[in-house]
Amino acid sequence: DSLMIAANKSYLAVFDGLEEIRPGVSYVRILQLLTEEGIVDTGDSPPADWRAMMTGRWQSPSPDPTVIRLWNGQYIKLIDQRGHGGDVVSLALNITETVRYEKELKKARERAEAANRAKSTFLANMSHEIRTPMNGVVGMAELLRDTTLDEEQKLYVDTIKNSGEALLVIINDVLDYSKIEAEKLVLHPEPFDLERCIHEVVLLLQPVARDKSIEMVVEYDLFLPTVFVGDPGRIRQVLTNLLGNAVKFTSRGHVLVRVVGMQHEGSTETQLHITVEDTGIGIAAEKVEHIFGEFNQVEDERNRQFEGTGLGLAISEKLIKLMGGTIWVDSEEGVGSCFGFRLALETDDTGPEEPLGLPEHLKKIMVVDDLEVNRLIMGKQIEAFGLKVHCVENGPQALEMLDDSFDAIVTDHNMPGMDGLELARLLKERRDDLPIILASSDPGAAEQDPAFALIRGVMPKPTPRRMLLRHLAALEAEQRPQVDRLPSAVASTPSAQSRPMRILAAEDNKTNQLVFEKMLKSLDIDLKFAGNGIEAIELYQKFAPDLIFMDISMPQMDGKEASERIRVIEGQGISRVPIVALTAHAMDGDREGILAAGLDHYLTKPLRKVEIISMIAKYRPDDARAIIPENVQAPA
Ligand code: ADP
Numbered sequence: 001d002s003l004m005i006a007a008n009k010s011y012l013a014v015f016d017g018l019e020e021i022r023p024g025v026s027y028v029r030i031l032q033l034l035t036e037e038g039i040v041d042t043g044d045s046p047p048a049d050w051r052a053m054m055t056g057r058w059q060s061p062s063p064d065p066t067v068i069r070l071w072n073g074q075y076i077k078l079i080d081q082r083g084h085g086g087d088v089v090s091l092a093l094n095i096t097e098t099v100r101y102e103k104e105l106k107k108a109r110e111r112a113e114a115a116n117r118a119k120s121t122f123l124a125n126m127s128h129e130i131r132t133p134m135n136g137v138v139g140m141a142e143l144l145r146d147t148t149l150d151e152e153q154k155l156y157v158d159t160i161k162n163s164g165e166a167l168l169v170i171i172n173d174v175l176d177y178s179k180i181e182a183e184k185l186v187l188h189p190e191p192f193d194l195e196r197c198i199h200e201v202v203l204l205l206q207p208v209a210r211d212k213s214i215e216m217v218v219e220y221d222l223f224l225p226t227v228f229v230g231d232p233g234r235i236r237q238v239l240t241n242l243l244g245n246a247v248k249f250t251s252r253g254h255v256l257v258r259v260v261g262m263q264h265e266g267s268t269e270t271q272l273h274i275t276v277e278d279t280g281i282g283i284a285a286e287k288v289e290h291i292f293g294e295f296n297q298v299e300d301e302r303n304r305q306f307e308g309t310g311l312g313l314a315i316s317e318k319l320i321k322l323m324g325g326t327i328w329v330d331s332e333e334g335v336g337s338c339f340g341f342r343l344a345l346e347t348d349d350t351g352p353e354e355p356l357g358l359p360e361h362l363k364k365i366m367v368v369d370d371l372e373v374n375r376l377i378m379g380k381q382i383e384a385f386g387l388k389v390h391c392v393e394n395g396p397q398a399l400e401m402l403d404d405s406f407d408a409i410v411t412d413h414n415m416p417g418m419d420g421l422e423l424a425r426l427l428k429e430r431r432d433d434l435p436i437i438l439a440s441s442d443p444g445a446a447e448q449d450p451a452f453a454l455i456r457g458v459m460p461k462p463t464p465r466r467m468l469l470r471h472l473a474a475l476e477a478e479q480r481p482q483v484d485r486l487p488s489a490v491a492s493t494p495s496a497q498s499r500p501m502r503i504l505a506a507e508d509n510k511t512n513q514l515v516f517e518k519m520l521k522s523l524d525i526d527l528k529f530a531g532n533g534i535e536a537i538e539l540y541q542k543f544a545p546d547l548i549f550m551d552i553s554m555p556q557m558d559g560k561e562a563s564e565r566i567r568v569i570e571g572q573g574i575s576r577v578p579i580v581a582l583t584a585h586a587m588d589g590d591r592e593g594i595l596a597a598g599l600d601h602y603l604t605k606p607l608r609k610v611e612i613i614s615m616i617a618k619y620r621p622d623d624a625r626a627i628i629p630e631n632v633q634a635p636a
Pocket residue numbers: 241245246247249278280281282283291296297298299303307308309310311312313314336337
């Protein structure tokens with residue numbers, strides 16, 4: 001019936017001796033007295049509302065605890081418990097002390113936060129103020145370095161410059177950290193090429209790594225898109241931090257960056273998982289949890305030799321958090337560390353990835369770009385498609401390297417000296433069958449150039465891997481002249497001479513001999529075969545070839561040994577015969593060994609007709625006939 005049955009003294013004390021408050025009084029009346037007598041302070045809510053609220057609460061099957069404030073500033077927490085028979089036990093706790101304490105804490109916290117923000121703002125401003133003149137110092141030192149100085153002066157200038165740069169790094173760290181703290185750091189998301197970003201950071205750290213003989217490896221998941229929407233500057237900063245640390249704390253072994261990702265069906269977001277693994281000093285288990293804190297460095301005798309602010313990881317963690325990701329570390333002391341972060345980024349790619357096949361004839365691509373990072377990335381991407389690639393720095397080098405082994409050229413547009421379109425013009429004069437793909441940061445401008453007609457495709461720069469693949473896949477075989485074009489020198493040479501060029505091919509495998517013979521059947525040459533190294537030496541002496549093709553692995557005597565012996569015989573006064581090695585393995589170390597044995601060139605199997613013919617054309621002596629018979633038209 002909501003009538004009071006009993007109450008203790010403490011409970012009654014609140015009502016300060018009010019007569020009516022005794023057993024039998026109803027709950028509604030108690031609420032009325034509380035408001036009418038001004039015992040309770042209802043704050044902003046009108047007394048009637050407060051009473052309605054309290055009645056509602058009272059009637060609910062299990063009322064939530066509530067706190068009321070009394071006229072004298074005391075706080076009472078009411079905990080009401082309904083029993084089985086419908087009776088209610090009401091507990092009133094005086095929590096005034098606790099509430100006051102909480103308020104104090106809250107105020108103190110607000111004050112601390114404000115002070116911290118002020119500190120951060122101050123640091124940010126200071127860093128900025130210091131940075132500006134420091135740039136002047138470093139910049140001027142750099143200019144001074146280029147004037148005439150003696151050795152001692154150079155040393156002084158270099159010290160100024162290096163110290164200035166070191167200071168700038170520290171200031172930048174402090175600046176970033178305080179910006180994040182002061183909540184002033186804003187992300188600027190835009191489409192960017194993640195793979196490229198990683199390679200750029202690796203390239204930046206390469207000199208340090210090279211000095212320490214640490215290998216740096218990037219493993220970018222082949223099936224992952226490369227262009228995402230994110231803040232490239234900040235992502236690069238995190239990568240620079242993690243990679244920089246990895247290189248710093250590693251003295252031998254490797255640093256490996258691995259990028260894998262997952263795209264959920266129907267979502268344009270990719271879950272990226274990026275790890276930086278090193279084989280360095282590692283971090284002790286008890287210290288691992290602290291290293292993301294600011295100014296925290298693992299201090300021990302091994303570590304003290306390393307410089308740093310101890311802010312890098314704190315900043316990285318905050319940046320990754322700001323981007324909605326997580327960062328972590330796994331490390332074992334003395335074995336190495338693996339730092340990783342997870343990020344969900346929007347993919348900026350077009351549509352679903354249907355598999356693209358490359359045309360059969362496409363085997364070797366030339367890449368022309370003046371920037372090393374571009375050559376590196378494009379080279380790696382093309383290699384990842386299973387093609388051979390050769391990178392050069394500029395147009396003249398491209399023209400010099402050009403031979404029939406290349407099936408396509410990917411060239412940069414803007415390059416100092418000769419630009420990509422100028423190069424296209426010159427390339428077309430040499431080999432008009434060669435498809436040229438242009439990578440341009442300004443495709444619109446490229447289209448205005450008359451030389452644009454010579455270009456098979458234009459790609460924007462930086463080029464997502466997928467787009468590069470699309471362009472290469474579009475180089476259909478039928479667009480390429482059926483007959484491999486021969487170097488112009490082959491056909492244009494007068495052919496009045498009487499004797500054909502003598503060629504010796506050492507090859508133990510009969511089928512390969514046949515293939516070789518068939519490839520060259522249209523040529524006007526004198527071709528002889530040797531079945532092993534010993535025969536090759538014999539024939540070399542009897543036949544006096546103008547050129548030798550030498551298989552490397554042969555029974556009885558291999559190609560290397562045979563070549564060495566031929567060189568010894570030549571040492572006795574006969575002119576040097578060019579020897580071209582033919583080998584099945586394109587192994588790196590092989591090449592040096594083969595060339596050291598006295599061979600001049602190196603062709604890998606499967607042999608390509610054009611490669612063989614250009615070698616022959618290259619070494620045709622003046623007294624031998626043209627290798628193309630007169631009645632056969634040289635293919636255009
Ligand atoms: P800093 O490198 O400027 O000292 P960081 O915040 O980047 O600051 O790193 C904090 C500390 O974490 C380093 O001083 C080092 O003790 C430890 N640490 C970071 N990365 C590695 C790593 N790859 N291997 C071993 N220790 C590391």
